[in-house]
Amino acid sequence: MTERIGQSGSRDAPSSRAGMPDPIASIWRAVGSVVDPEIPMISIVELGIVRDVARAGDEWVITLTPTYSGCPATRVIETDVRAAVAAVSDASVRIVTTLSPPWSSDWIAPEARRKLCEAGIAPPHPSRATGIEPRPIAFRPAAVRCPNCGSVRTQELSRFGSTACKAQYRCADCLEPFDYFKPY
Amino acid sequence: MRANRQLFDYLLRLADNGLVLAQRLGEWVGKGPVLEEDIASANVALDLLGQARLWLAYAGEVEGRDAPPGRTEDQLAYFRYGADFRNLLLVEQPNGNYADTIGRQYLFDQWHVLLLAELAASRDERIAGIAAKAVKEARYHVERSADWVIRLGDGTDESHARMQAAIDSLWMYTGEMFALDATERALTDAGIAANAAALQAPWYTAVQSVFAEAMLAAPADDWMQGARSRGGKQGVHTEHLSRLLAEMQVLPRACPDAVW
Numbered sequence: 001m002t003e004r005i006g007q008s009g010s011r012d013a014p015s016s017r018a019g020m021p022d023p024i025a026s027i028w029r030a031v032g033s034v035v036d037p038e039i040p041m042i043s044i045v046e047l048g049i050v051r052d053v054a055r056a057g058d059e060w061v062i063t064l065t066p067t068y069s070g071c072p073a074t075r076v077i078e079t080d081v082r083a084a085v086a087a088v089s090d091a092s093v094r095i096v097t098t099l100s101p102p103w104s105s106d107w108i109a110p111e112a113r114r115k116l117c118e119a120g121i122a123p124p125h126p127s128r129a130t131g132i133e134p135r136p137i138a139f140r141p142a143a144v145r146c147p148n149c150g151s152v153r154t155q156e157l158s159r160f161g162s163t164a165c166k167a168q169y170r171c172a173d174c175l176e177p178f179d180y181f182k183p184y
Numbered sequence: 185m186r187a188n189r190q191l192f193d194y195l196l197r198l199a200d201n202g203l204v205l206a207q208r209l210g211e212w213v214g215k216g217p218v219l220e221e222d223i224a225s226a227n228v229a230l231d232l233l234g235q236a237r238l239w240l241a242y243a244g245e246v247e248g249r250d251a252p253p254g255r256t257e258d259q260l261a262y263f264r265y266g267a268d269f270r271n272l273l274l275v276e277q278p279n280g281n282y283a284d285t286i287g288r289q290y291l292f293d294q295w296h297v298l299l300l301a302e303l304a305a306s307r308d309e310r311i312a313g314i315a316a317k318a319v320k321e322a323r324y325h326v327e328r329s330a331d332w333v334i335r336l337g338d339g340t341d342e343s344h345a346r347m348q349a350a351i352d353s354l355w356m357y358t359g360e361m362f363a364l365d366a367t368e369r370a371l372t373d374a375g376i377a378a379n380a381a382a383l384q385a386p387w388y389t390a391v392q393s394v395f396a397e398a399m400l401a402a403p404a405d406d407w408m409q410g411a412r413s414r415g416g417k418q419g420v421h422t423e424h425l426s427r428l429l430a431e432m433q434v435l436p437r438a439c440p441d442a443v444w
Contacts, residue, residue, distance in 0.1 A: 069317060070234025099238070100309075102317035128323075158220030159328045160227040168220065184320055 023089070027053050027060055030084040038073050038163045041119040044081075048107025051098055059092045060085055065103045067184065068164040105165075105184040116181060117147045122169065124183040144180050146171035156180075185250055187374075190367045191308075192246045193270060194377055196260075197417050198303075199239035200271035202232035203261060204425070205292065207432050208279055217282050224328060228289070231321040236261075238314045262436035266419075266426045273409060273416040274357035276425040280350065283343065286332045287350035293326035294390050295361045295383060302378035311376065330394045337398025344399060351395075352403050359408020360415045361387070368417075 031053060032045040044050055044064075052063035062081055066074050078095050085093045105124040108116075113123035122144050143152040151173035158168040166179040209229035216222025240257035248254025255263075274292055279285045300322050303315035336347040362384040364372065371377035388402075395402055414420045435442060 066234075066317075068231060068234060069238060069321060070230035070232070072230070099317050100313035102313075102320060127320075158224060159324070159331075160220070160224040162223075164227055164230055182324065 024053055024055065026088050027062075027085055030088045031062060031081055034077060034080045034084050036067075036073055037076050039116070039121070039165075041115045042108070042112040044077060046109040046112035046115075048109070049077075049103055052096075055091075056094075059094050060089060061094050061096055063096045063098055065098050067103050071164055103184065105181060108181075120147050120178055121166065122147045122178060122180040124181040127183040144169055146174060146176065147178055148176045149174040187370075188246055188249050190370055191376065192243055193367050194371050195239050195243035195246060195311075196268075196270040197272075199236045199243060199260070200269045201275050201292070201296070202236035202239070204269070204271040204428065205275040205289075206230070206233040206236065207428055208275065208277075208288075209285075211279055212285065221282070225285075228325050228328075231318075231325070235314070235318045235321070238318075242310050242314070258436070262433045266421050266429055268419060269416070269421065269425060269429070270419060271416050271425075272357065272360050273422055274354060274360070276416070276422060276428060277354065277357065278424055281346055283336050283346035283350040284354070286329055286336060287347065287354050290326070290329035290333045290394070291351075291354060291358055291391070293322060293329045294394075295358075295387050297322040297326045298383045298386055298390075299378050299380070302383070306377070307375035333394055333400070334398040337395070337400040347398065348400055351400055355403040355405070356407060356409045359406075359411035360417060363408075363411045363413070363415070363417070365413045365417065 028045070031050055032043050034044050035042065036044055036047055036049075039047070047067070049065050049067060050062070051065050052061070054061045054063075062085065064074075064077070064081070081095060082093050104127045106127050108123065116123045125144075144154050144156075145152050146154050146169075149171060151171055153172040154169050155172060156167060157170050157177065160166075161168040161179050165182055165184070167182050168177065169180045170177045206229040209225045209232070212225040213222060213229075216225055237257050240260045244254040244256055244260060246254070272292070274288060277284075277288055297319060300315045300319035304312055304319055306312040306315065333347065336343040338344070339347075362380050364379070364381050368377050368380060372379045392402065410416055410420065416425075
């Protein structure tokens with residue numbers, strides 16, 4: 001027997017699942033305690049990479065989707081998910097990786113965007129649609145707001161930053177450098 | 185059986201481009217011209233390596249359909265010789281100076297983003313899924329490499345001369361990207377592969393507009409290495425690949441059971 005909750009469930013805060021059967025809610029809570037080691041201020045549920053939690057026979061099936069194809073945190077996250085579920089359930093855990101639909105930074109929960117900002121990371125602008133549109137010559141993204149002082153007089157220092165998901169910016173007003181979570 | 189062989193071969197073409205280019209970019213780590221570019225090279229390499237792993241894992245599964253269990257991604261990456269690699273000649277070319285590296289990256293990225301966008305509509309769901317993810321990364325890559333082509337091409341006299349020289353020397357490796365051999369034709373007809381020939385016009389248009397902004401000229405010589413079914417996609421490589429593989433594979437070959 002397989003109990004499932006919808007795909008949309010992974011984008012909501014755990015509290016909104018109060019009505020669902022207790023065991024699944026407790027597994028969601030456990031999985032929701034796991035963080036991405038490179039952005040530890042938000043949980044992997046808030047990040048939008050937990051696509052499904054289901055019971056299949058005598059095991060829990062946790063479906064994850066990677067952020068970037070080469071994200072080195074993927075293996076650590078899987079290990080942490082196993083440990084978190086094992087802490088609340090005796091059933092074995094199977095991790096399934098899915099690529100479709102591909103993760104988008106648009107799936108980051110609103111609450112998590114606020115937490116990113118508080119931690120000094122400018123949250124991502126909306127992602128462009130999939131496919132390729134006619135390519136303009138100048139690729140300047142929309143103004144990125146400084147997470148420290150709120151100024152939009154900011155400047156891109158590098159298209160890549162400390163992790164695969166971030167770019168480096170600097171504020172022209174408060175002069176602080178900061179990370180910008182790239183739209184994906 | 186034959187269809188599986190062709191699909192396996194095509195998946196290696198997709199995988200090996202990323203694997204080999206990631207290895208080349210990794211050679212810049214620790215000695216990039218500026219810190220930001222050092223980090224950028226490593227990040228692009230990481231994306232390409234992640235994509236290569238997805239393609240290789242699928243290739244191994246397809247191989248296993250006829251000869252179970254099929255090779256793992258590590259076995260495919262570390263225990264094939266040069267003639268069994270299917271990457272484009274372009275991506276195995278040495279790093280050279282930074283204009284050479286950027287030129288190689290831009291010519292590849294501009295093609296890669298078009299290819300992946302087509303593959304996202306492949307009739308093979310697995311290919312479509314990987315491509316739909318990878319195209320997001322490739323789009324970001326081409327923005328950066330195009331920016332750098334413009335910055336170097338429209339920079340100082342020295343950077344302009346080097347950027348033009350890089351394009352002039354790499355140009356002959358671009359024809360391969362659009363050449364269809366029997367494998368690709370069969371898979372294109374089946375709706376699985378992207379029609380590489382159809383990518384040439386949009387690629388050239390995009391390249392021309394970036395070159396115009398960068399004050400660069402596309403070479404007039406249209407002779408292309410490897411475009412007549414004797415190039416990287418068929419396993420006929422330049423000598424640079426074997427040197428790259430020697431370094432990439434030395435540890436697993438010396439200690440096949442090493443884990444770390």
